[in-house]
Amino acid sequence: MKVKVLTRNPDNYLRETKRDIQKVPRNYDPNLHPFQSSREYVRALNAVKLEKVFAKPFIGNLDGHRDGIFCMAKHPKSLSTIASGSYDGEVRLWNLARKKCVNIVNGHERFVRGLCFNIDGTSLLSVGDDSTIKIWNTEEFETPAHTFISQSVLYGISHKWLDDKVFATCGDSVQLWDVTRSQPTSVLKWGVDSLHHIAFNQVDTHVLASCASDRSIILYDTREVKPMRKVVMKLKSNQLAWNPMEAFNFTVANEDYNCYSYDTRNLKRPVNVHMDHVSAVTCIDYAPTGLEFVTGSYDKSVRIYESTSGHSREIYHTKRMQHLTSVVWSLDNKYVLSASDEMNIRIWKANASEKLGILRPREERAKAYNATLKEKFAAHPQIKRIARHRQIPKHIYHEREQQLESRKKIRRKEENIRRHSKKDTVPFVTEKDKHVIAEVY
Template sequence: MSSKLKIKVLSRNPDEYIRETKRDIHKVPRNYDPSLHPFETPREYVRALNVTKLERVFAKPFVGALDGHKDGLNTLCKHPTSLSHLLSGACDGEIRVWNLAHRQCVSCVQAHDGMVKGLAFHPTGNRFFSCGTDKVIKQWNLNEEGQIDTEARTTILGKTVFQSISHHNAKNIFSTCGEQVDIWDSTRTEPLRTFTWGVDSQHYVKFNPIERDLLASCASDRSIILYDMRGASPLRKVILKLSSNAIAWNPMEAFVFTVANEDYNLYTFDMRKLSVPMNIHMDHVAAVMDVDYSPTGKEFVSGSYDKCLRIFPVNKGHSREIYHTKRMQKVRNVQWTLDNKYILSGSDEMNIRIWKARAHEKMGVLRPREKTALEYGDKLKEKFADHPMVKRITRHRHIPHVVYQSSKEHRIMKDSQRRKETNRRAHSKPGKVPYVPERKKRVIGELE
């Protein structure tokens, strides 16, 4: 009688447990029982502290500059389908197309007699529109290499000066603003529709990227006006204490938008409830000129007359990052690239600057071990984010002396006003000096 004997043999591949670079280092199995590691938390805290310190050491956000314009930058426009192309318009009427990968100008054209006030791409990316102070709207062809035709494809003569232009995300429709907001078809020379609401002029207009029939504009009477192309009249209007300079719609939340205001702040609104802003973003010490959202919708970048850029989380009132250089002057335009990696800024000294969206991020391809180490470091920072030392190192920034002193003065003024209001309330009859939240103070009125 014969019986079969089964034998199990251990088979191990040396490549799985021996390091590639040093063949004498063997992988040792680890027991994750917490009782065997009583000092795990202190050890992880030290690692989190080191990761936070190294981030600040390697925080070098400036990537490069695009130099070539002969006058100050007035508008920037990113390509809807290509990451490497950028449009810029200057105060002397010149439009340039830039290749961001090679950091050089691809082509340029003298488009307008006065300032270029607005640029907008067609959704296909093969043509774009420009408007200027010479009361002209021009349509230009653009090939895949970024070359602009020497002659404009179409020219529309307007009756008033155009201040801004924005294109619909899907249709051959664009809007302009000046004395009124006009809706245009790219194949016609007369506007399809005109919206007015008792204001002298409007200086910025922007289409909603999700609810594509909605658009918003900034007016000279300190108001923000909302429109629906399907209706015959404007939808709603909210008036702030000071005028707003730019609007950016959140690309992930259809009804949320942020405005850059003259009172040094940015306001995030939900268009369904305009009586109170969702959030007030404070840190700038001069008028905020432009704002643009990241593709994720979680952050936005702003440029100001204080010669700085700031990056704000949508749900927080203070910036997480500030970018500045010694030569950069008043920042008029900012754009967040569609790959969520870079920020572009245009300023008065004729330069377009490229910045990293995350100052400490390493550029280029990461090896698997590098990627794992960075992910581990991010988790450690998240775990110890509220520890005083980690928080202090994370928040510390070197800022220009003028900005530092101005911030200190504004802080003293706000504390004084708050203290005065508290004393008045304490020494008055109950209810005579009611408490008004800071967000409600900023909105003067809402009209429908």
Template sequence: MKVKTLSRSSDVYLPSRNSEVSRLPRNLNPELHPFERAREYTRALNATKLERVFAAPFVGQLGNGHRDGVYCLAKNIRRLNAAASGSGDGVIKYWDLTTREETASFIAHQGIVKGLAVNLDGNLLSCGSDNNVKLWDVTNSAVTTPIKTFLGATGFTAIDHHRSNPVFVTSSNTVELWDENRSKPTADLSWGADNVNAVKFNQTEQSIIASAGSDRSIVIHDIRSGAPVQKLVTLMRTNAISWNPIEAFNFAAANEDQNVYLYDMRKLTRALNVYKDHVSAVMDVDFSPTGQELVTGSYDKTIRLYKVKEGHSRDIYHTKRMQRLFCVRFTMDSKYILSGSDEGNIRVWRADASSRSSVKSARERAKLEYDNALKERYKDMPEIRRISRHRHVPGYIKTAEGIKKTQLASIKNKEENMRKRSKKGSMPYAKEREKHIIGVAFKDTPKS
């Protein structure tokens, strides 16, 4: 007589190592799980609610801040825990982000510090309205004198350093390329602007520079030819530029018209995306090191985070005491954000408001990944969308949003009335990604 027994190997359900999650036998036949969708929706709803419950984006501030407003920030791309800040009274401070304390502090310029950049050796370059660019050894806590000083013809407005060569670029009434081993600029890359207020090296194609001028232009320069290549002119001025570190051709521009525009340098006749929601001029923008998100700081005293492929912010950060924002930066691990504002404080924020930096077990990580997958799957359900998008904003922001909405609706209504009373086809609809662009010009290069 044969007797059949049910048996299974322990390898099926026991983890092979301690770091793995215990395996559970599952029968995925949909006929045995008729309420699977309902259960997953409930789990996604609970996960969304818990995400908002545990949202605490503000971490703290760096030291005691500055005595004047913070107008520029710089991060060391080769270190996770280092950052520098410059204020309106000419003081520069170098910070240890781990302890949130300053490691060096010195008076660098007679007047406002307009730009900071870190060179290949980890030393700090600073420029100011006193016509000087100075190189500082920030590893020395007792630093009082610069290693080297570069004298310019006029006050500088911005500076950026090349990622692999000892050269840097500055902006003033001209865009100038400098070599650290020479006292005079090696090239003048200007193209027509009375004053240039932002300049940035491309992080991937490092011979390309983008600059923004007071004539509402964005100019692409090539240091190999030592000349500008093309110019984009918009309706309002651009305040800051940030290159995508992963997609070499794309860059974001923070504009005075309360929007941020994403461009492809190969086709500047239209924007790839428009990031909205701010109610005042956007003063600064920065991409995360992953290239998947960007952060903006605005004159409306708020920080907003965007996903690259979405047009509206996924989160908004603010505090009662934070004033006008002039600079924001992602840290090099993409987990935190630094912001400098007009009241002199440098604040640290979580890039993901509900995440925590503690060590997580394999089971916790699996649960977080499962919850994120469920939230992504059911993100368009009305209740989940309402909970995930809801934010408490200051009263003045709410009022300004209502005024802006009314103004845009009035402009749209006026255009529709004019279109009805005009000849058919004489007033075509303006595309949202093109209507802020006046034109694009290309530089004529002399034939050899």
């Protein structure tokens, strides 16, 4: 039998040395590359598709509470530490890196209404339905270091930035406290039955704001003897968050399914209206960059908004997640935490398709190149459709369709009235002007 063997002579296809290989610089003249734009469009399309393939935002959960979680607080110095309080009065400290509970204590007899850390993170402050304020040492978490007794039920607490002694609580009024005194140093009232949320400004540290039961948002200054200004809306605001990069801007989560961004220099109308939720927005928190914020709603979903956009860029949901009660954006701008009624804290990626861990230089260059391409071709119909597409739960989808139909009917009715009325008697009211009743000084 005759066997033939394939052979190749290396001299036919290999050089003896690499010294004669000359580097030829690329000529970027567009006339020499007529299909460059087409190639970039295909690359941008592939980048958007791969972004959807790798979009896996859910990282893990923190399980251990025996009742629904009402509030959370992030540590100002440690990225891996958060605190949570539940309906049964339990307060827990968590380690996010290990996804384990570090400390647990029955802090209050009933509902834990609010939590916050002091400026250096050595103490945790909590308030509850038992009308007490307790200060816990984060190292020795068994017994409270200090206990203050209030004359009324407290619904919220916030610590003053850059001052380790001053904090504020809200209930039937706003009370300013000093950790060295057993009674509040100041009480600020403006004829409101109850205040259910309070927040200090991180930049202008003397300013704080609260959400009241009479549908108003009240601004205070700790150097004044009375509140400064108040804006009244059509429905109640549940929570408020200050923009950490712009001292004069804040955003509120409202019962009318929207969020409203305000400029404190002009409270007559909001700067922006953020839509997309199909039920009451219960909680809100800003990213440390001030460019985005996260919201949680009664419709069992978490949404991420750009501060200048009216619609959400991302929606997170699971089958088991119930009504959202608290959301937190981590200080490294990478993670979002959500707490809900079913006794669970969930950890999400702020960017759903972002790769966790260390990136190699080649990966970083590819990531930057793809981001530039997606921005360049963002307006193209196919890329825009893929980038905007999200899978949403069935109940949110049907509710959104009903609300869109309802808005169309109202808009059509207004147009008919305007068409059959005298000119300029039925003015066109923008969405920003519809929901604000009055601004009071």
